[in-house]
Amino acid sequence: MRDRFSSRLGFILISAGCAIGLGNVWRFPYITGQYGGAAFVVVYLFFLIVLGLPVMVMEYSVGRASQRSAAKSFDVLEPKGTKWHWMRYSCLAGNYLLMMFYTTICGWMLVYFIKMITGDFNGLSTEQVSAEFNNMLANPLIQVGFMFIVVCIGFWVCSKGLQNGVEKISKYMMIALLAIMLVLAVRSVTLNGAVEGIKFYLLPDFSKMVDSGFGEVVFAAMGQAFFTLSLGIGAIAIFGSYIDKERRLTGEAIQVVCLDTFVALVAGLIVIPACFAYGVNPGEGPGLVFVTLPNIFANMPMGQLWGALFFLFMAFAALTTIIAVFENILKMTEELTGWDRKKSVRISFILVFLLSLPCALGFNLFNFIQPFGTGTTIQDLEDFIVSNNLLPLGSMIYVLFCTSRYGWGWKNFLQEANTGEGIRFPKSIRFYVAYIIPLIILVIFIQGYWSKFF
Template sequence: MQREHWASHFGFIMAAAGSAIGLGSLWRFPYVAGDNGGGAFVLLYVIFTFCLGVPIFIGELAIGRKGQHSPIFAYEALSKKGSNWRLLGYLNLLTSFVILSFYCVVAGWCLNYALMSLNQFTVGKTPEEIRAVFDAVYASPGLNLFWLLIFILLNVGVVYTGIRKGIEHWSKILTPALLVILIALFIYGTTLPGFGDAVKFIFYPDFSKLTPSVILNSLGMAFFTLSVGMGIIVTYGSYLTPTENLPKTASIVALMTLLVSLIAALMIFPIVFTFNFPPEGGPGLIFQTMPVLFSKLPGSLVISTVFFLLFVFTALTSSISLLEVLVANLMELFSWKRHRAVIISSSAVFLFGIPSALAGSSALFPNWETVYGKNFFDTMNYISASWMTPVAALLTTFFIGFVMKKKETREEFLQGGALRTLFGPWLFIIRYIAPIVVILIILEQGGVVHLGKLLTP
């Protein structure tokens, strides 16, 4: 069976950027930045994105394009016969599955808020009352299950039709549309009284707030927003043509995701500080803040509805990339047709997403938070972003640096016109810098080493 490929460079960029923007930049980055103290976290996030995230992103593209397979078989094809590197593909598969299960719940909130916006739910409410609506949504089991199902069906509709007609077609339309409305809302945010406080919170690092957990979260955030360690980039790389310049492509996607992350933060935190909300808003931060802003604008019904619909669609560009990882692997593992792989994988995601959908109401596993310290939704969110993706990214650096043949790695890196002088530094980062940094951060978080003592006078 001939492997499908992207029809255009622009289509791939929009699909890869859309995967990151909806999943990481717009929803996760602002609230994680708020929960981790702002400036110092953001600074580390930027450093990790370019120094570690981009090199690994390039490597995953190279693995996918060279292997011409989904992750499980790509790792197997590029390693020695009898090795167990296909297990890394299974880790990618599991990570995507876990993330997709709770992310579809978040996207269901977007659908719910789009309908609520049409019903003008903010009319007559104070900012505090608007903010409190999310708590009611979060604690409504029936609502969350309903919108979870609807959003998964939307995913099925897109992924069912394949790469060019499904994922690429919609990404080229929806990703630019969201960027336009984000920039417009950011510009308006600059007029709010809390904009100065927001800039200070985001761009002025307070290193006293740096803890091992904050450092690990910033590393996980860098990988999360670039979608590395999940199998997405390996899968998308397998659909690339030989003419694609991998370093250039990775840099463009990284700049877009970083820009959108910062714009999203500068769109949300002016509202937080203007209305004296706590910056530690958790996963519901964007749903608690944006409706407050919309309620102050003329034509709030249209603006709010359009924003949340576009948020739904950009969430879709993220979720379809995750679902495509599951589908592509199942198609190759069991020689299934696309439609069968889509139906089975989406059904499994729905079933595993039920505990996350019910987490706010404690209708299922009521003692989960007592036992594990976080509810089911937060547990899946934390483990996947702060542990599974960094570990997968770490193993990927070992694979690229020491398992793949250097000749094959060089060929993939240089195809499409990449500068030859970049290959040596990139491979050095992949082999030595990235693994050491990730290992040290993981060991610090695990309490095995205590680097913080070295920095204390």
């Protein structure tokens, strides 16, 4: 008997928890700052609807129709004699590779939550705050220790099962995440000087797109819209296999995308007005969260409290993704090996921990490994393999599988997606889905390599 969510709310929150991650709450604010504020947000939302949403419906459809994870879903649905089931290896690799660096970064969030709540940043200069981050990276015990804690939390939740562990805990974490976000957003927009940041973030000025380079802004928006939903490695498809056929999948996907977008937009509302209030450039890049924002909190009234809440929110965002992906890893392992949940947890725990060590040690003991040149790390390599290769190529395979007569096929996909009540997936956009979306994905794939190496 296939596991089932106990409620539709559980499905939506956990699916959103998988999609909502560091791409929303860490990358989105600074990339918005880099590419012109509200004008970038408008372009991002456009591509989220026309690109991310259809691919998400396809992943859900493959999962629900097969009642399997990505380990076996293609075997069930593919035409006899075809090789679509080879996709399982890309999905399994993608889930593991994502966790190989995600667990370490989540550990950073826990470290900074503790530092904030204990007042470690109180009275420090800008240079000293920056040194705190570098010192944390240089300490292998902190890096490995907190990564280990994150792996323990994730697999402990998953060991409780789908309803009693993954669904129950993820629902509480998502509700807490949303509540903390709203409190932080209210605080940020009420700071003295935050009004200019709100205007920059919410009032589109398309001349800023020209200043940033129109093509650069469009490619950045396409990439962010595409990668934010964690599509292409079966991490979303697994939750399709856990729901019944009472509702059409387009409406379910829309709700997940809306929740994912809400979190990204509120994250920007937390970060960008605060940056303007304290005269900080919101487009400073990845260091914004760990270097710039702690300086802001250090100078903010009750900054210790607001800083602790901020990094708790960041940790929850990362943990909801980790729990969702761990669930996918476990279900894939069970289907491929026939092991029960306990054995799958034990073996997967060991594998994830060992495979996460290179990233955790890549900033200290293994810092001599610089795959893309001076200053790069093992994390950069792992992120590049996932974000620039497995996610776009995997998504393209899902699209082709659902639209090609040599795969599962358009007719079968439509029948599954439109089973139940709710919003129908439009039959009329077949040409767009079958040809234009793969072309866009190919452009994103090529652009990723161009930006990285040229």
